[in-house]
Amino acid sequence: MTAKTEKSLHVAVLMGGWSAEREVSLSSGNGVADALEKNGHKVSRVDMDRNVAQILTGLRPDVVFNALHGVPGEDGSVQGMLDLMQIPYTHSGMVTSVIAIDKELTKQQLVPAGIPMPKGKVVSSASLYEADPMPRPYVLKPVNEGSSVGVAIVTDDSNYGYPIGRDVAGPWQEFDELLAEPFIKGRELTTAVVGGKALCVTELKTAQGFYDYAAKYTEGLTVHVCPAEIPEDIEKLCLDYALRAHQVLGCKGTSRTDFRWDDELGAAGLFVLETNTQPGMTPLSLVPEQARQMGISYEQLVELIVREAL
Numbered sequence: 001m002t003a004k005t006e007k008s009l010h011v012a013v014l015m016g017g018w019s020a021e022r023e024v025s026l027s028s029g030n031g032v033a034d035a036l037e038k039n040g041h042k043v044s045r046v047d048m049d050r051n052v053a054q055i056l057t058g059l060r061p062d063v064v065f066n067a068l069h070g071v072p073g074e075d076g077s078v079q080g081m082l083d084l085m086q087i088p089y090t091h092s093g094m095v096t097s098v099i100a101i102d103k104e105l106t107k108q109q110l111v112p113a114g115i116p117m118p119k120g121k122v123v124s125s126a127s128l129y130e131a132d133p134m135p136r137p138y139v140l141k142p143v144n145e146g147s148s149v150g151v152a153i154v155t156d157d158s159n160y161g162y163p164i165g166r167d168v169a170g171p172w173q174e175f176d177e178l179l180a181e182p183f184i185k186g187r188e189l190t191t192a193v194v195g196g197k198a199l200c201v202t203e204l205k206t207a208q209g210f211y212d213y214a215a216k217y218t219e220g221l222t223v224h225v226c227p228a229e230i231p232e233d234i235e236k237l238c239l240d241y242a243l244r245a246h247q248v249l250g251c252k253g254t255s256r257t258d259f260r261w262d263d264e265l266g267a268a269g270l271f272v273l274e275t276n277t278q279p280g281m282t283p284l285s286l287v288p289e290q291a292r293q294m295g296i297s298y299e300q301l302v303e304l305i306v307r308e309a310l
Contacts, residue, residue, distance in 0.1 A: 009041045011306060012061035014078070016047035019070030028281040029067035035302040036065070048073070053081060063309050064089040065302075067281060074278040075101045075144060090309040091253040092277040100249050100277045101144050103179050110272060113248045115241050117272050118260075120181035125172035128164045137183035142175045150174060153183055184271055186262035189228055191242035192279065192287040194254045195304050198239040198246075199290040203228035224286070226293050234261060237270055245275045253305045254279060254287055 013036070015029025016022055026047070033043045044059050046052065048068065056064070064082055066089050072078055076098035082089045092100065099105045107117050122143060123133045132138070137155040150171035154160055160168050171178055188204040203225040228235070242257035249255075256279035262269030279287045281302075291301040 007040065009062040009306070010044070010060070011036050011041050011063055011065050012044045012046050012056060012059050013065045013067055014046050014048055014052070014073065015067040017068050017070070017073055018048075019068070019073065021069035024280055024282060025067055025069045025073070027283070028069070028285070029065075031283065031298070032065055032067050032281050032302050035299045036306070038299055039303055041306075048078075052078075053085065056082075056085065056087060061087065063087070063306060065306060065309075066091050066278065069278055069280065071101070071144065088309050090305050092249070092251045092255070096250040096252070097277055100251070100255075100275055103141065103143055103274055106249070106274060109248055110245055110275075113244060115245055115248070115272050116270065118181040118184060120179050122177050123180050125176055125178055128172050128178075129166050131163050133180040134182060139181045139183050140171055140178045141181070142171055143177060143179050155183075184260040184262055184269070186260055186264070186269060187230075189230070189234075189238055189259040189261055189270075190256055190286055191238045191259070192254060192256045192290045193242055193246040193251070194287070194291060194296070194301065195308060196243075196246075198243040199287075199294050200226065201228040201230065201235050201238045202226040202286055202290060203230065224289060226289055230261075230263075233267060234270060237267060241270075241272055242275075245272060249275055249277075251275065251277055253308050254301075256287055 013029045013033045015025045017025060033045050036043045044061060046055055064087055066073060066078065068074060068078060074097060076094040079094035079097050083094055099109060104122055111117055121133065137153060140152045140154060142150045152170045160170060164172060190202050190204065192199045205223040205225060238259060245257050246255045255275050255277050257275045258273045260271050260273055279285065281288060288298050288301060
């Protein structure tokens with residue numbers, strides 16, 4: 001390794017963009033940039049716009065820290081651009097990103113590998129105005145969004161109607177297709193993988209009963225129990241499934257796998273919901289919190305992710 005890669009690098013931190021998760025990405029990106037500067041690196045903060053390739057060509061960074069969330073930073077688009085430009089970048093590559101952001105493609109990879117996920121099916125939003133796709137309660141979510149954007153839980157006592165009303169606000173008004181899955185009662189768990197190692201398990205206890213976008217990024221709405229107070233066999237399964245998902249999907253840098261656990265069913269009640277290839281790096285984010293629990297500071301975490309990209 002050269003002196004330059006051992007010590008000081010020029011890192012372009014790519015953040016912002018135009019997805020539904022723009023503000024979270026800006027928070028992640030600025031946190032990462034501050035940490036990299038503390039580590040002695042030259043940092044260029046890039047709020048992504050349509051001229052991002054031209055901007056990066058002018059900057060000529062040694063590596064890009066991809067702090068984008070959602071489309072196009074998380075779906076393979078930016079990764080493909082950086083591959084063409086031959087600029088190293090953090091987190092997963094193009095093919096992995098294409099698969100992991102698509103919840104149906106993810107199932108097709110993980111379930112045959114022995115990783116349990118809820119059975120589901122992609123339905124047209126228009127069909128919901130005719131009949132429920134499965135018995136209630138069930139969950140509807142966009143096929144290609146992160147951070148629980150556009151998720152709806154349809155229950156017997158929800159105000160969506162029987163069937164769902166065309167004039168009722170919900171993801172069916174924003175997306176042509178949605179993934180329908182049975183609702184799994186129980187507890188929300190998550191595990192991060194950094195540097196090829198599963199860290200620990202966090203339980204997420206929310207004031208409103210569902211870990212949605214607001215609960216993720218509004219201080220005080222969610223209590224993080226880290227490490228989670230769960231049986232040892234469930235902890236081991238979470239660590240195993242998260243690492244295996246990371247490996248099967250071909251993730252790099254860091255990933256975070258989210259679970260639902262019906263504790264009345266024991267190990268049979270544990271299901272992977274998704275694997276996030278661009279987990280948040282904000283002050284409220286789960287990956288930095290788990291890293292701290294394992295004795296890894298925020299600055300060390302950011303450095304580990306950058307070094308793996310090289």
